[in-house]
Amino acid sequence: MQDEKNLVHKARQGDKEAFTELYESHFDKIYRYMVMKIGNKAEAEDMTQQVFIRAYESIGSYQWQGIPFSAWLFRIAHNQMVDFIRKASKKPTVPLDESLPIVGDSNPQREVEVKLNMEQVAMAARQLTRAQREVISLRFAGGLSISEVASAMHKSEGAIKALQHSAILALRKTLRAGEQNGKI
Amino acid sequence: MAKYEFENKLNDCLEKLLNGTETVEQCLQRYPNDAQELEPLLRTAMSVQKVVDIAPNPELKARIHYNLQLKMAEVGKPQHPSWFSLQPRWAMAMMAVMLIFVMGGGAVLAADSSMPGSPFYPIKILTENISLKLAGSDIEKAELSLAFADRRVDEMNYLIDSDKLSEENMESIANRYIAYVEQVNSLSYGTRDASETGMTLMQGSASAPVAEESATGPDEEQKTVTETSPIVRQENPPAQITLEIPPEDTAASSAENQTFNEQDELYQMITYYAYHHPQKLNKWLEDPNIPEKYKILIRRMIQDMKNLEYR
Numbered sequence: 001m002q003d004e005k006n007l008v009h010k011a012r013q014g015d016k017e018a019f020t021e022l023y024e025s026h027f028d029k030i031y032r033y034m035v036m037k038i039g040n041k042a043e044a045e046d047m048t049q050q051v052f053i054r055a056y057e058s059i060g061s062y063q064w065q066g067i068p069f070s071a072w073l074f075r076i077a078h079n080q081m082v083d084f085i086r087k088a089s090k091k092p093t094v095p096l097d098e099s100l101p102i103v104g105d106s107n108p109q110r111e112v113e114v115k116l117n118m119e120q121v122a123m124a125a126r127q128l129t130r131a132q133r134e135v136i137s138l139r140f141a142g143g144l145s146i147s148e149v150a151s152a153m154h155k156s157e158g159a160i161k162a163l164q165h166s167a168i169l170a171l172r173k174t175l176r177a178g179e180q181n182g183k184i
Numbered sequence: 185m186a187k188y189e190f191e192n193k194l195n196d197c198l199e200k201l202l203n204g205t206e207t208v209e210q211c212l213q214r215y216p217n218d219a220q221e222l223e224p225l226l227r228t229a230m231s232v233q234k235v236v237d238i239a240p241n242p243e244l245k246a247r248i249h250y251n252l253q254l255k256m257a258e259v260g261k262p263q264h265p266s267w268f269s270l271q272p273r274w275a276m277a278m279m280a281v282m283l284i285f286v287m288g289g290g291a292v293l294a295a296d297s298s299m300p301g302s303p304f305y306p307i308k309i310l311t312e313n314i315s316l317k318l319a320g321s322d323i324e325k326a327e328l329s330l331a332f333a334d335r336r337v338d339e340m341n342y343l344i345d346s347d348k349l350s351e352e353n354m355e356s357i358a359n360r361y362i363a364y365v366e367q368v369n370s371l372s373y374g375t376r377d378a379s380e381t382g383m384t385l386m387q388g389s390a391s392a393p394v395a396e397e398s399a400t401g402p403d404e405e406q407k408t409v410t411e412t413s414p415i416v417r418q419e420n421p422p423a424q425i426t427l428e429i430p431p432e433d434t435a436a437s438s439a440e441n442q443t444f445n446e447q448d449e450l451y452q453m454i455t456y457y458a459y460h461h462p463q464k465l466n467k468w469l470e471d472p473n474i475p476e477k478y479k480i481l482i483r484r485m486i487q488d489m490k491n492l493e494y495r
Contacts, residue, residue: 011262012262013261014260014261014262016253016256019256020249020252020253023249023252027240027245027248028239028240031238031240031244032236032237032238032240035236035238036236045244045248048248049248049251049252052248052252053251053252053255056252056255056256056259056262057259057262057263058262058263059262060262060263118235118236120235121232121235121236130448136232139198139202140202140229140232140233140236141236143202145199146195146199153452154452154453154455154456155452155455155456155459156455156459158188158191158459159455159459161188161191161192161194161195162187162191164191164194164195164198165190165191165194165225168194168225168228168229168232169225171228171232172224172225172228175228175231
């Protein structure tokens with residue numbers, strides 16, 4: 001496995017194998033981030049593909065200057081997701097049944113089990129601010145470190161730690177309230 | 185201060201838990217005094233992480249890889265953008281203004297990088313003022329003002345490092361900095377949700393984010409999730425539900441989303457400068473060679489920028 005900086009350099013020159021290695025190492029994180037943010041399997045798959053296509057098209061503009069490649073990639077994912085939400089909001093009808101969070105696991109039993117849990121998390125996440133949700137998505141679904149999240153969100157590491165703390169507190173409060181009300 | 189320490193401990197534990205190098209129990213043993221407060225947070229975080237730790241179907245990965253290969257073959261080598269397209273909009277506007285000056289016959293190209301004391305420096309200030317006049321929206325004006333305030337910090341840095349700081353230029357730079365920051369504060373680009381900066385937390389209100397989110401108005405992203413949320417399904421579980429969204433609401437929310445994006449960019453910029461400027465300026469407060477009368481101005485600059493962040 002080559003060092004990421006080297007891979008990015010080669011990919012910028014049009015080395016498809018180097019870009020494929022970058023794809024292999026970041027695909028799962030981007031996919032998880034999309035599933036958590038969108039909650040729709042088909043859309044998340046399509047959006048993940050779009051993220052990597054966009055990344056390849058614009059990797060020429062990426063420069064290794066303090067911003068990690070993963071943070072740059074997640075900025076593309078975030079913008080893609082914002083575009084998706086904007087377009088989705090223009091649709092006159094949204095079939096709810098197709099919007100349910102479904103995971104890519106091929107085991108149906110686990111799919112139901114995780115789907116229920118995903119619903120709980122999605123419900124709790126609705127109570128967070130946008131910045132808190134972004135931190136949770138990048139940190140837990142995207143698997144980014146605090147410094148990478150800080151780069152992706154253009155905030156200080158201290159601000160991200162504070163957001164992480166307040167987000168987990170709010171999640172816990174909502175999940176506990178849901179348990180007590182029998183909704184979760 | 186205690187809050188910051190706790191956030192660091194929480195993050196330290198999370199890093200190790202997410203990497204799989206430690207268990208919740210091991211982490212709690214390392215921080216026995218905070219164990220009671222840490223434990224519920226760590227367990228919640230790990231529950232969430234477990235849920236979102238989805239392994240994508242290998243077929244899906246292979247299929248997208250195949251599509252990507254086709255796209256790469258179609259695109260060929262990635263395009264390397266020109267220098268001009270890498271510059272932010274405000275920089276391009278600045279350059280346009282500068283060009284107008286050049287066409288008018290001035291040697292203003294040198295002004296952009298000029299420092300106080302240089303004969304080109306007044307031209308630099310003039311182009312800044314013109315750029316602000318030409319700015320289309322309040323958000324654009326705010327971004328420009330912040331960028332120009334950042335220049336004042338660089339100029340102060342240059343003057344101190346080159347031992348050229350005088351009372352006159354120090355006052356002039358500090359006042360310009362303060363004026364730019366106050367201008368940002370006076371513009372009507374909206375009010376930030378305090379919880380996004382962690383301010384709520386520092387004030388000790390753990391449950392505030394929920395109430396504050398609703399208090400700041402509709403959030404497009406949240407609204408969409410709500411509209412397609414499985415919760416509606418739980419309360420009223422027919423086999424197939426179609427959610428009607430009135431067209432007038434979608435148009436309004438689309439415009440609102442655009443404003444949110446612009447605001448987000450501005451807030452990110454404010455957060456960035458509110459973090460970096462005090463860092464740079466505090467360094468000079470600790471310098472025994474800087475006279476106290478300058479430090480008063482520097483303190484004011486720091487305070488104004490911090491006030492802006494928590495506006």
